[in-house]
Amino acid sequence: xxxxxxxxxxxxxxxxxxxxxxxxxxxxxxxxxxxxxxxxxxxxxxxxxxxxxxxxxxxxxxxxxxxxxxxxxxxxxxxxxxxxxxxxxxxxxxxxxxxxxxxxxxxxxxxxxxxxxxxxxxxxxxxxxxxxxxxxxxxxxxxxxxxxxxxxxxxxxxxxxxxxxxxxxxxxxxxxxxxxxxxxxxxxxxxxxxxxxxxxxxxxxxxxxxxxxxxxxxxxxxxxxxxxxxxxxx
Numbered sequence: 001x002x003x004x005x006x007x008x009x010x011x012x013x014x015x016x017x018x019x020x021x022x023x024x025x026x027x028x029x030x031x032x033x034x035x036x037x038x039x040x041x042x043x044x045x046x047x048x049x050x051x052x053x054x055x056x057x058x059x060x061x062x063x064x065x066x067x068x069x070x071x072x073x074x075x076x077x078x079x080x081x082x083x084x085x086x087x088x089x090x091x092x093x094x095x096x097x098x099x100x101x102x103x104x105x106x107x108x109x110x111x112x113x114x115x116x117x118x119x120x121x122x123x124x125x126x127x128x129x130x131x132x133x134x135x136x137x138x139x140x141x142x143x144x145x146x147x148x149x150x151x152x153x154x155x156x157x158x159x160x161x162x163x164x165x166x167x168x169x170x171x172x173x174x175x176x177x178x179x180x181x182x183x184x185x186x187x188x189x190x191x192x193x194x195x196x197x198x199x200x201x202x203x204x205x206x207x208x209x210x211x212x213x214x215x216x217x218x219x220x221x222x223x224x225x226x227x228x229x230x231x232x233x234x
Contacts, residue, residue, distance in 0.1 A: 034176050034178060035176070036178070036189075038093065044182065044185060056146060057069070057071070057089060058086065058089050058123065058145065061144070064128070065086060066127055068084045070158070071083035071163065083160075088123065088124055089122070089123060091121070092121045093120045095117050097115055098115070116224075121189070122186070123187075123188070125184055129186045130179075132177045133179065136174045143168060144190060148163070149162065166198040167196075169194070172193075173192075193225070195224050199219070199220050199221075201219070201220075220234075
């Protein structure tokens with residue numbers, strides 16, 4: 001009778017985490033829980049001890065955060081940011097890649113298409129976290145919007161931050177939520193079917209000492225729909 005030994009310590013075998021979160025944290029610099037790509041100790045130190053102020057906010061469809069702030073109203077296709085019902089974004093991570101244009105080889109005509117990773121977001125502990133856990137079990141969110149803010153207006157009655165970049169994710173599925181491991185911060189990840197990126201270019205040499213101003217041709221929108229394999233720019 002032959003005895004067969006199975007090596008359960010084989011590090012070359014794919015793990016459930018690798019299969020569940022493909023393309024996330026593959027540089028192996030920070031092997032976080034569930035594939036989290038952030039250095040959470042550094043984020044805790046920066047945010048909780050007050051050494052850094054976030055310049056991004058997030059807004060969920062139909063999820064209540066209970067937090068409002070003064071932000072210049074910004075509208076994109078199917079999305080509106082007005083400072084109501086938002087939450088600070090301590091860190092976020094997501095990327096796109098293509099095997100079609102691989103600059104490491106001489107022949108660029110390779111099979112493949114553009115891919116997107118999951119989006120990872122670190123947020124303060126908030127009443128929205130149990131709602132995210134609920135969405136993990138219950139279904140999709142219509143939109144998740146992440147906006148980058150900047151102070152670009154001067155000599156106005158109210159100096160409010162302005163949205164200079166908006167990432168509007170649609171048909172979002174929450175894939176991972178960790179409300180326990182990181183104290184004052186929580187981490188979640190989601191996938192999406194459609195993304196609309198709106199970017200605002202700012203003229204730093206505005207006339208009449210009126211601060212920075214949006215250029216006349218400085219708004220560009222790119223939309224990629226992974227459900228229909230369609231991308232367009234305007």
